[in-house]
Amino acid sequence: MSSFLKARIAAALAEAYVNVRGAGPLPEPLEIRASDRPQFGDYSSNIALLAAAASAEQPRPLAQALADSLSDCASQHGIERVEVAGPGFINVFLSPALLHNALRHVLAEPEAFGRSSYGASRRIQVEFVSSNPTGPLTVGHGRQAVLGDVLASLYAMIGYDVSREYYFNDEGRQVDLLAESLWVRYRETFGENREIPEDGYQGEYLKDVGIALRQEIGDRYPVFDRDTRDALRTVAVDRMTRSIKADLAALGVSFDTWFSEATLHARGDVDAALAALRAADGVYEEDGALWLRAEAHGGDKDSVLVRSDGRPTYLLVDIAYHIDKKRRGLDRVLNVQGADHHTEQSCMKAAMRLLGFPDAWLAYAVHQFVSLKEGGETLKMSTRAGRFVTLHDLLEELGKDIVRYFMISRKPEAHLDFDLDLARSESIDNPATYIQYAHTRIASIFAKADEEDLPKAANRLDLSSLMESEEFDLIKAVDRFPEIIENAALSFAPHLVAENALQLSRALHAYYDKHRVLSDDRPLTTARLALLRGIAVVLRQSLTLLGMDAPEAM
Numbered sequence: 001m002s003s004f005l006k007a008r009i010a011a012a013l014a015e016a017y018v019n020v021r022g023a024g025p026l027p028e029p030l031e032i033r034a035s036d037r038p039q040f041g042d043y044s045s046n047i048a049l050l051a052a053a054a055s056a057e058q059p060r061p062l063a064q065a066l067a068d069s070l071s072d073c074a075s076q077h078g079i080e081r082v083e084v085a086g087p088g089f090i091n092v093f094l095s096p097a098l099l100h101n102a103l104r105h106v107l108a109e110p111e112a113f114g115r116s117s118y119g120a121s122r123r124i125q126v127e128f129v130s131s132n133p134t135g136p137l138t139v140g141h142g143r144q145a146v147l148g149d150v151l152a153s154l155y156a157m158i159g160y161d162v163s164r165e166y167y168f169n170d171e172g173r174q175v176d177l178l179a180e181s182l183w184v185r186y187r188e189t190f191g192e193n194r195e196i197p198e199d200g201y202q203g204e205y206l207k208d209v210g211i212a213l214r215q216e217i218g219d220r221y222p223v224f225d226r227d228t229r230d231a232l233r234t235v236a237v238d239r240m241t242r243s244i245k246a247d248l249a250a251l252g253v254s255f256d257t258w259f260s261e262a263t264l265h266a267r268g269d270v271d272a273a274l275a276a277l278r279a280a281d282g283v284y285e286e287d288g289a290l291w292l293r294a295e296a297h298g299g300d301k302d303s304v305l306v307r308s309d310g311r312p313t314y315l316l317v318d319i320a321y322h323i324d325k326k327r328r329g330l331d332r333v334l335n336v337q338g339a340d341h342h343t344e345q346s347c348m349k350a351a352m353r354l355l356g357f358p359d360a361w362l363a364y365a366v367h368q369f370v371s372l373k374e375g376g377e378t379l380k381m382s383t384r385a386g387r388f389v390t391l392h393d394l395l396e397e398l399g400k401d402i403v404r405y406f407m408i409s410r411k412p413e414a415h416l417d418f419d420l421d422l423a424r425s426e427s428i429d430n431p432a433t434y435i436q437y438a439h440t441r442i443a444s445i446f447a448k449a450d451e452e453d454l455p456k457a458a459n460r461l462d463l464s465s466l467m468e469s470e471e472f473d474l475i476k477a478v479d480r481f482p483e484i485i486e487n488a489a490l491s492f493a494p495h496l497v498a499e500n501a502l503q504l505s506r507a508l509h510a511y512y513d514k515h516r517v518l519s520d521d522r523p524l525t526t527a528r529l530a531l532l533r534g535i536a537v538v539l540r541q542s543l544t545l546l547g548m549d550a551p552e553a554m
Helices: 004-021 047-055 059-072 096-108 139-157 173-188 205-217 226-250 261-267 269-279 314-327 339-354 391-398 400-408 420-424 431-448 469-479 481-490 495-514 522-545
Strands: 032-034 043-045 079-085 089-094 123-127 161-168 257-260 283-286 289-292 303-306 332-338 362-367 370-374 416-419
Touching: 004 032, 004 043, 004 047, 004 059, 004 089, 004 096, 004 469, 047 059, 047 089, 059 079, 059 089, 089 096, 096 469, 096 522, 123 139, 139 161, 139 332, 139 362, 139 370, 139 391, 139 400, 139 481, 139 522, 173 205, 173 226, 205 226, 226 391, 257 261, 261 269, 261 314, 269 283, 269 303, 269 314, 289 339, 303 314, 303 339, 314 339, 332 339, 339 362, 370 420, 391 400, 391 420, 400 416, 400 420, 400 431, 400 495, 416 420, 431 495, 431 522, 469 495, 469 522, 481 495, 481 522, 495 522
Parallel strands: 123 161, 123 332, 161 257, 332 362, 370 416
Antiparallel strands: 032 043, 043 089, 079 089, 283 289, 289 303
8 A cells, every 4th residue: 555645756757757758657666665755855766777777768767748738737736856866767856745645644534554455354363372272471472472463453554354363282292291191290280200202291380280180179180091192182182272262361462263173073074174185186095194295386385284104194184174264254364373383384285276275364473483582692492392481471571562662673584582671661762652652642741732722623733833844754753653553464574564653652652752742833843743643543553553552641
């Protein structure tokens, strides 16, 4: 979605292009970029470079012809002047009136600002977290929870009908190991000293469950047999599921659907998925196991679907799960997963191709891991060995807003070092606090303003007093917000929202320190309050997308 200003520049370029060329579509990929330095205008475009390359012309003469045409119709488009630079870039200088109109555009429908119809109500499912119910959520799960939640909100902003889904792997060997590990902790309450099974779960959290279990049922399970295993599977999964849901709720994350893997087995979906792959000639037998022909269809390597002992692998069950998603009528599926699942992701894509699914139907938003830093050192963690910091503990210490901001602050593809010392800081050195303080500062200014100074209807606002370069820069920053939303969604870059909010907050604080908002000059005060209201719109929308509070006071 183009910003108000870029849309006006694009319209002007299109008119100039027709005037010079006579007809024809605009060359692509057309870029209209904000200029880094004021001497190069407000925005620059590569239209002449693209058009010249397509016709073997020299770009600078074409750029000059386009600039001359733009100059002839500049005033009606709100353009002050046009210059040609370098090999053929067109630099556009905007009029104050057009910049003022961009601010009016924001204030006309503040609640709708940043929204678009790009998705046209198409159904997209964002599946994220989907942690095995074998233990409490860790800080690593917290990063994925925030990334997925913000990404889902971004897709809703650009018009998609979004559903959030959590997939429980509540079947298989890992759940059996959980049951046996719990039984060991349960028997410890009777003074027995037993070994946690190899690859079992060592965490202290199972000790608490074991104590609670003895209080509820006494000495009901003295030996670990099949009945004990089945009973404790249910107990352990139920306790872990409740713990996971409680932690996610404290983080401000909710799901529309909680899907159980057991459902797929009970309905026969796993067997049906294997039959479908067989029919598509997508499997072969080797060493007593059944394999997916993944390499021939773009996968990293062929992978086992059914082990030699007849047990289905996670991949086969996941294929059945995605067939179920398609059956539900979803137009797109986006899975948020860690970078360590790359091979499985490529095999899933290969399986979908084998089954005739559109290639763009399934996408993966991949992220790196998170580490905790304290005192300049990285804390060592291991979930299976029981050495980790739980998401619950992190939320208890820092609160939802701080945790969410730090989890989203770096691009997903980069490893995240969660700086506990900075997160604990209650000063404006803490970026989460800094952004919220910017929103609070604007609210406090409006609280002090005379009612007669408050901006009236957007289309009647007199903004002619806004002539400072910092004011123009702030308007352009506010105007870019819709583009940031769309780019953040489509490029799996939700950190862009956090970065933009921080940059806008810095610009606001610098502006406020230099320029007085409330003064005896009534028109100037009214205009500056309007500017602050526009900034507040973006800050409030940004904080809401990030799942943080937008406080009126701190």
